[in-house]
Amino acid sequence: MTFLPQWRWRGADSGAAKSIPPSGRGYSQLDWLQRSRQLAVRPSSALREIGWEEVRRHRSAGDAWTVVCGRVYDLTPYLQYHPGGVEVLLREAVGGDATAGVERTHPWVNVELILRPCLLGTVRGE
Ligand code: HEM
Numbered sequence: 001m002t003f004l005p006q007w008r009w010r011g012a013d014s015g016a017a018k019s020i021p022p023s024g025r026g027y028s029q030l031d032w033l034q035r036s037r038q039l040a041v042r043p044s045s046a047l048r049e050i051g052w053e054e055v056r057r058h059r060s061a062g063d064a065w066t067v068v069c070g071r072v073y074d075l076t077p078y079l080q081y082h083p084g085g086v087e088v089l090l091r092e093a094v095g096g097d098a099t100a101g102v103e104r105t106h107p108w109v110n111v112e113l114i115l116r117p118c119l120l121g122t123v124r125g126e
Helices: 029-036 052-057 086-092 099-105
Strands: 048-050 063-068 071-074 119-123
Touching (some): 063 086, 063 099
Parallel strands (some): 048 119
Antiparallel strands (some): 063 071
């Protein structure tokens, strides 16, 4: 059996070796679980309604908000742990609505659970 380090496995569709996540060891979903436990989950009293114009202002790798199913998340700490890589999130999630992308690529992923410490509130009007 050929051993592939976890950031260079073969994609089921392409067969080509991928180089994601980009940062090497220490960025698996289990590492995120460990990291996320160090982040405080906001109490429900701290959650708020957030407008789209505010979401759109947080659109960089250092300040990355997104919306999935009407919930607003600060994705910044999760970016480097995303198994699909950082770039796709910056392109299709950050500063906007990631719901369609999640549904298209991995509808089975429990975003609500994974991003629990990242939850900021809900989108106004949804
Ligand atoms: C914003 C919240 C998101 C979370 C929490 C998340 C989480 C995850 C997780 C856990 C996986 C591994 C799934 C598995 O192996 O079964 C994954 C893979 C992937 N994600 Fe996401 N994702 C998010 C958004 C997105 C978006 C918006 C896109 C693209 C539009 C995307 C593209 C991908 C791709 C392409 C993979 C597959 C990587 C591979 O195996 O080659 N993700 N994501």
